[in-house]
Amino acid sequence: DQQVKQNSPSLSVQEGRISILNCDYTNSMFDYFLWYKKYPAEGPTFLISISSIKDKNEDGRFTVFLNKSAKHLSLHIVPSQPGDSAVYFCAASGRSSGSARQLTFGSGTQLTVLP
């Protein structure tokens, strides 16, 4: 049972336009959500996070939106740059993770920003 789902395996966007990556979750016990970016042959790199008590968090070109009632979050990248091309993972942690607070990841979305 996938608790965190990224239903789009890939997304292509023109340079300078907005990239919107989506993520859905089923476990209402999740209280923190994170986005990671992963380049080939590297480990995931933390991008941005949001607490369940907020609905928006912004950091430079990256904004994460959280809709708790819909159990949906999205990552907006604007403007998109070719260097943003990578696999983006949505992750969640919460009280159901126990003391470990381990992250539960989605399956990732490959973003390609076309020059």
Add this chain to the structure above:
Amino acid sequence: DTGVSQNPRHKITKRGQNVTFRCDPISEHNRLYWYRQTLGQGPEFLTYFQNEAQLEKSRLLSDRFSAERPKGSFSTLEIQRTEQGDSAMYLCASSLVQNSYNEQFFGPGTRLTVL
């Protein structure tokens, strides 16, 4: 370099052999996690240490897997009697207990191929 390091980066072994991976976390981080990632999937939680104590294990961690963090610094993950299904990327991550967002910093991973 003050990031998480993992060794070796690649390991090819024959079925039935034992393998051991090492992870060196960020020095002041007291939490250490092991994850496994297979093709097309996000990382999946295996086990977690707080300092030297192993506090949680996933059901994915069969009895052929053992992890240690003897002095609360580096950690090792050993797989005994490897099987082809063990082929995956093994990722290590570390974090601080005080980090309320549970932001975890990942190493580059060890790619295991079992022939």
